[in-house]
Amino acid sequence: MQTFFSHGKLLITGEYVVLDSALSLAVPTKLGQKMEVLFEENLADNTLTWYSIDSEGETWYREEFLLVEANNQIQVQTHPMDVCNTNAISDKLCQILTKAIALNPEFLKNGSYVVKTHLDFPNNWGLGSSSTLLCNISKWAEVDAFELLEASFGGSGYDIAVGMLGGDVLYRSPAMWEGYVYQPSFKDKLYLVHLNQKQDSREGIAAYKSKKVKVQDIETISNLTEALIACQDFDAFQQLITAHETCISGIIEMPTVKEKLFADYPFAIKSLGAWGGDFILACGDNQTPNYFHQKGFETVLSYSELIK
Missing domain, CATH: 3.30.70.890 (GHMP kinase, C-terminal domain)
Known part of the structure; x- marks a missing residue:
């Protein structure tokens, strides 16, 4: 089993104007999000089963995706039985994983996966449930987290910098930031x-x-x-x-x-x-x-x- 962890964040200075590359200070929180990935090699029908678990230990989201290989690349598809039940969370997750595959065509090949994400903090705290998810997926897929952000949620990217570094950052843009000790x-x-x-x-x-x-x-x-x-x-x-x-x-x-x-x-x-x-x-x-x-x-x- 593989395990990944990314810290949450708080933006101390530069809210809003960080979108226009104002110099901003962001810091990591002790709390974050853990992601566990269990791999099972070469089953007949490969799947990705996803569980999201909140800070109270409750599973608030579960979905099973089909992993279908076409043109030597994996396609992430919702289950045919769910075709009439659209789910915004599943759609967004598909979007992120599809971008990760485009960046790394070897990602999600050769088997089935069970993924469990564990959030340390209440979802309404605003510490980065989305950004820590993106950081963990990028670490798992070995791809650029800023590109996953651009293809999914959007934003300045300061939260991605904090999640990937795990430390304080002085931030202007994905191309202009550095670690700092505050x-x-x-x-x-x-x-x-x-x-x-x-x-x-x-x-x-x-x-x-x-x-x-x-x-x-x-x-x-x-x-x-x-x-x-x-x-x-x-x-x-x-x-x-x-x-x-x-x-x-x-x-x-x-x-x-x-x-x-x-x-x-x-x-x-x-x-x-x-x-x-x-x-x-x-x-x-x-x-x-x-x-x-x-x-x-x-x-x-x-x-x-x-x-x-």
């Missing part, structure tokens, strides 16, 4: 708070692309990222993330999360990823968890608890 001296004063809802990143991308973004805004966020990674002063860090929130707020024409939900909070807060859901970064002290719990937000994690 270790703020004040990380004991940083908290990750889940907003009790998942934000659809593809909806956020579509909304952003409808805006007119100035080159100056891209440069501003890039400069803020440069300043943030060099910053070792807690108060200065709060000023930087507040400036970042103000800039993005102006671009996407939405109020900041602090203005909308936490105006009375005494420290700086920053949205992570598409605004409106998933996690936020809250600066604070030992009273921070109590503040958010009283507001009805139960998932409050220290930086070291969640970030690798």
Whole structure:
């Protein structure tokens, strides 16, 4: 049996504008997704049986695909009995696997496979259930994960860089990124708070692309990222993330999360990823968890608890 693992991610700076190659900082989470692959050689009718298992241990998706060889290449097909039952998840999985075969024609040949994916985190946390899946499939198929992304979900690709590297990254585009080690001296004063809802990143991308973004805004966020990674002063860090929130707020024409939900909070807060859901970064002290719990937000994690 083969086993693959990819870490989840959080985008600390550069949400939205990373699509226009603004310099952005992304970090891996300790939690991720594991994929186990069991191979059975040369059965008469080769199949691929797929199980997706959530963080509670429940199988929420199961599908059996036929692996049909034609013109010396495998075709992934849904079962003939399912021809009237369209499934968006199965269609997307077929799309990803078909692209992987195009990149590596030897992939999925010579037998049947049973694949089980295990997600460490709740699916609504927005830590990258799709990107970790793509990374694991690319490791299994030995193909370029960025090409799988382009052929399936789309997006900037920062999450793919984090999943493939398993470490912090400074990111502009699939062709322009590098590993980095981000270790703020004040990380004991940083908290990750889940907003009790998942934000659809593809909806956020579509909304952003409808805006007119100035080159100056891209440069501003890039400069803020440069300043943030060099910053070792807690108060200065709060000023930087507040400036970042103000800039993005102006671009996407939405109020900041602090203005909308936490105006009375005494420290700086920053949205992570598409605004409106998933996690936020809250600066604070030992009273921070109590503040958010009283507001009805139960998932409050220290930086070291969640970030690798």
